[in-house]
Amino acid sequence: MKRYLLLSDGTVFEGKPLGASGTTVGEVVFNTGMTGYQEILTDPSYAGQIVLLTYPLIGNYGINEDDFESDRIQPTGLVVREACDVPSNWRATKSIHQLLLERGTVSIQGLDTRLITKRIRSAGVTMGAICDDLDAGKEALAAAQGYDETDFVYGVSTNAPYKWGREGREGMGETDEAGRVRLAVLDCGLKFNILRRFYKSGCRPIIFPATTSAEEILSWKPDGILLSPGPGDPRRLGPVVETVKGLLGKRPMFGICLGNQLLCHAIGGETYKLKFGHRGSNHPVKDLLTGKVTITSQNHGYAVDPVSLEGTGAEVTQLNLNDGTVEGIRIKDLDANSIQYHPEAAPGPWDSRPYFSEFVERMRAVRS
Template sequence: MKRALVLEDGSVFIGEAFGAKEGRAGEVVFNTGMTGYQEILSDPSYCDQIVTLTYPLIGNYGINRDDFESIHPSLAGLIVKEAAAAPSHWRSENTLHELLQEKNIPGLAGIDTRRLTKIIRAHGTLKGRFVSLDEDMEVTAAELTTQTFPRDQVCRVSTQGAYHAPGVGPRVVLIDYGAKHGIIRQLIKRGADVYVVPYDMSAKEILSLKPDGIMLSNGPGDPTDVGEAIETVKTLISKLPIFGICLGHQLISLACGATASKLKFGHRGSNHPVKDVRTGRVDITAQNHGYTIDESSLAGTDLSITHVAINDGTVEGVAHKKYPVFSVQYHPEASPGPEDANPLFDRFFEIMEKSETERKELSTNA
C-alpha cells in the first residue's frame, strides 16, 4: 500500500506504508544514528515527532524485549529508506513493522531520505502529515502551515504516579519528564535506591522522600512549556546535589535565569562531538533535542559553561558556581550511542557521597 508524506512547504514524498494504517501529523525531524533504531523509536523525547532515520537500512536486526527506552513509544511516525522484512539476529523477537502495528505508529519506507534530510537542514524543522494518495496534497500542505500541535508532551509521557526501585546505595529521586529506561538502569547499576516521580511533584513532596541527590531526566518539547518544573528546580537547587540530562539541563538553566531558543533542525544522533572546556577532552555523544540554552543568557547567572558542541558551538553542559549542581545537554546513559560520557554518573555519585559527608560533619560539629 502506498502512503505519502506531505510537508508544510508543499514537498511530497510517496513511498510504501508499513506499521499502523492511520495517518498522523507531527514535527518532521531526522536522526543520524547508524544503529539503535529500537531505542530511538521508544525514546519519549520524540513525542509527537515524525522521525526520519538517515541510515539506509532499518530493522535488519529486528526488535527484542530488552532495548526499549519506554513501554509505550510516543512518536508520531517513522520514515526509513528501507525497512527490513526479514531481520536476522539471535535476540530478535519480531519485526519493525510488527512493532509499529502493535503500537499504532505509522511508517513510511522507500522514499529519498537524503533529499528529505537536506530539505530539513536547509529550511529547518517542518510540520508534516502522512496521507493516502487520494487526498489533495496542496490542501494538506496549506492546512499544515496553520496547524498547531499540543504542548503538553511532558504531561503525557511522565509517569502518572511515583514508584520505587529499591537499592542499598544513595537515594536518588529521578524526576520523570520523559525518562529513558537507560537512565534508571545506570542508577540501579551503581546501587542507587531510586524513586521515580511525576514531573509535577512539588519540591516539598520530593524532599519528604529524604533523597541524597536528584536527577532531572530528558523529555520532549519546549522547556518553557513546563513552568511548574522550572519553579520546582529553582527551589531544589540549594538543597541537594542535582544532575540534569537534556531537558533536565535546560530546566536547571532556566531556573537560574538563562533562556532557551529553538535550533534550526536540532541535534539528533549518536555521533555528536562535545568538548569539555575545562580539560579539552572531546566525547562522542548521543543527542536528541530541538532546543538549546542561549550562551549569552548565562552571563548573569550562577552557572558556568562546562561543555560545548564541536559542530556548532552551542552550550552542552553547565555547572553551578555555588551548589553541587551540574547538567549536560546530551545522553551519558548511551541508549543508544557511545559510552564516552558514561562516567558522568560516577561523578554524580561522588558528589552525593561528598555532600553526605559534609552534612554529617556539620551535624557532628553543631
C-alpha cells in the first residue's frame, strides 16, 4: 500500500503507511535531533505541523508514556525514513506505529528525508498533506487554513487552572508544601518537563489557561511568573500580550521560547518568521553577559527582531551562533528575562538547566 506526502507547490513524495490511515494537513518542518521522538510527538509547540525527523531510524527504543510532554499527540503528522517495528527497551510498552495508530495520527515512512530537508532549507517551510489518496490530499491542502493564519495556543492551553506536585497534576484545592515558592505559569503550550524541573528546584507551580487575566493570576499571590512555550505566530496573541503587560514589574518574570516572544511584544518589540526555524538539540548559543557558549534544545519558527527592542528598556543577552538570531533578552528595571530555547531539554543537553534554580533564587530574594 502506498502513502504520499504532498507539498503545497505540487511536489509529491511516495512512501509507505505509518500510523492511522486517512488524510492530514499541516506546516511541514524538520527536527534534527537524534533522539526524543516521544517528547517531540507530545510537544504542544508542534500543533498544526507535520514533523519530519532527519535521523534515519525512529522508534528503536519504543514508546512509554512516562516521557510524554503533554496528554496527547500534538503534530498533525509525522514523516520518517524508517520506523522501527520491533523496539528494544525495558521501558517500552508499544511501537511508534502502534502509538500513532491508537491516537489516529496519519504518518508516513520510507521517504528520502534528507532530500526533503534540503528542499525546506532552500525554499522555506511549506504547507503539506499526508494522504492515501492524492485527490483527497490535494482537496484537503487547498481547503486548509495557512499555519500563520491560525491561533493554536488556545487549543493547546489548559482549560482550567491546576497545581503541579510530587505526583504531577493536582487540583487547585491542594495545599502547598512548606518552603516552596509559588510560580504562576501562563500556559500557552506547556511541556510537563518544565513543571518537573521547577518542582525539583523548590517551586509550587500553579498553571493558568492562556485566557486568564493578570488580575486573576496575581490574586493567587505568586512569587514569580513563567511565560511558557507554545505554537504559532506570537503576533496573533494580542490578548495574551495584554496579560503579560499587566504582570510585568509585579513579580519576577521568566519566559521560555514563545514566552520570550510574548515578553518582546509586551514591551513594544516585534517578531518575524524564520525561513525554516530552529528545531533540534544541537544549537549553540552565546551568553553576551558571561561569554559562555551552551548547546541548546530548540523548537520555534519565529524570532525576536533586535532592532525593534531599541528604546524599550530591553537588552539582548544571548545570540544564536549559527545565524545570529536573538536567543535571550532582559529588562532589568522590571526584573524580567527570557530565553528562546528550552532549558528543560526534553530531549536535549542539560547545559541550560541552571536557569531553573537561578529563577527560583530570584523569586526567593523578592519574597524575603
